[in-house]
């Protein structure tokens with residue numbers, strides 16, 4: 343069997359030989375035998391339903407008259423040069439052999455529609471930057487369509503035709519007033535991505551087919567990302583899955599263009615995972631994470647940004663600068679893929695409030711296991727700190743803003759989480775709190791004559807440590823009912839334990855200690871009410887932990903010694919606070935052991951009611 347001039351045509355001695363060869367690549371109903379002599383010789387062509395609809399040229403001017411600016415004859419060489427030196431940076435960015443600036447340019451010498459498509463794409467770009475009249479684009483675009491459309495029905499898989507269509511699609515997408523949807527509609531009336539997938543899968547060894555496909559794929563990634571729709575139809579997807587060469591073609595990450603192609607394919611796969619109809623299971627998700635991580639680890643060092651700016655309130659993801667366009671393009675696809683994963687983790691949920699050191703420690707510890715989906719709540723992006731960075735590294739973290747003292751805000755947050763987790767929640771950990779007011783260290787009798795301060799101190803603490811948790815639990819209860827673990831954890835404090843107060847002899851923190859003790863009672867009430875539904879609750883003290891607050895305390899020697907000495911009355915062996923990691927790991931073990939028998943209790947991070955430090 344011979345392969346034709348272009349890789350999409352095969353010549354065989356007889357029809358049977360050809361059908362056997364293509365059996366696994368193309369469904370029989372899509373093949374048509376064009377023969378001069380019955381079964382013995384001829385051409386086999388692929389037909390596809392996607393090229394059958396009326397091929398209405400999008401966005402064309404009614405006439406294709408030569409604009410006056412072309413009459414001087416200098417424009418064509420200028421446009422061809424512009425295409426080769428400027429536009430091909432984009433078209434060739436996934437292709438080490440740079441086919442768009444070599445082979446495809448050569449094909450244009452004998453293929454008028456392709457040549458006109460090249461002239462149209464170059465003039466379109468120049469017109470967008472204000473260096474050419476839009477009528478030039480319309481002229482070439484119109485010529486290209488006029489010649490292309492009749493030719494497509496018989497040679498849709500010819501390389502020159504595919505390249506011309508890809509370029510014309512690119513122009514549609516470049517049109518400023520075209521929304522992703524309208525661009526997509528226009529583009530589909532031209533040729534769908536299915537045709538390009540089929541063309542490549544029926545010519546799996548043709549690099550030129552692959553690079554044409556890659557450029558169309560990139561247009562689709564943009565459309566899928568902005569319109570939140572699946573990238574490929576089911577038909578195209580089955581073809582794509584068969585195209586196993588895809589991974590091997592883009593495997594040598596030491597080549598920058600291959601490396602770029604690889605991340606483009608990964609981004610496409612992420613978009614498909616996010617918007618396809620298949621269940622987002624815990625099995626599928628880690629595989630995609632691994633692909634993305636492998637790309638990040640194995641990409642050449644030259645792909646690292648040359649400058650990274652820290653996130654700010656105005657620019658929560660910071661800013662990055664690169665050496666060359668190709669690396670910036672790759673980074674865009676990396677970010678698309680990363681964000682898709684962050685927002686579409688499977689619904690196995692641990693839910694978390696607060697961002698600061700311990701909250702951060704919890705998120706870190708939980709997110710290290712890919713099967714967890716951690717939803718980290720913060721009051722506002724302005725205090726998100728390192729959390730966004732962590733969320734980019736660990737795609738099983740979702741960051742959601744909510745004011746936990748505000749039921750309205752919590753309701754909105756619950757809706758947001760419902761959408762992310764299919765309405766399920768396994769464990770709710772309520773960590774945020776209020777320490778009270780500036781009067782927090784007053785002893786009870788010192789409030790004599792300071793009743794307003796007393797009222798503020800108590801109500802502020804009650805708002806944060808009693809009402810806030812009730813609002814939160816009630817807002818998320820419907821999700822917890824759908825969860826598997828059904829656990830509500832209230833992070834409390836030993837300072838709210840009567841025996842600790844009695845033994846340590848600390849008279850301060852009136853609002854904080856009493857509101858946390860009230861919070862413990864509330865949590866026991868929830869246990870009583872929800873036991874029949876299998877929902878378990880726990881008040882949990884984290885110990886004395888080396889958070890930012892504890893470190894600040896250590897800088898004030900007098901204060902630190904005061905607390906240390908009074909805590910040592912409870913535990914004479916105490917030397918100081920424990921690490922965040924130790925506290926978090928110990929608490930997670932207690933949470934894991936929580937069952938119906940212990941529900942409603944107030945326990946230490948050691949799992950008992952006595953080891954507070």
Ligand SMILES: NC(=O)c1ccc[n+]([C@@H]2O[C@H](COP(=O)([O-])OP(=O)(O)OC[C@H]3O[C@@H](n4cnc5c(N)ncnc54)[C@H](OP(=O)(O)O)[C@@H]3O)[C@@H](O)[C@H]2O)c1
Nearest residue numbers: 696697698699700721725745746747773774775835886887
């Ligand atoms: N540190 C210790 O040694 C110790 C000892 C015993 C118990 N605890 C308990 O452990 C928990 C965490 O303490 P921590 O020291 O780690 O404190 P932290 O890091 O400051 O955590 C408190 C968090 O609560 C958030 N928050 C406060 N009000 C909020 C609101 N209205 N909406 C949303 N978020 C709000 C804060 O967010 P912003 O950043 O936006 O303010 C902050 O991130 C607390 O429940 C505390 O009682 C701590």
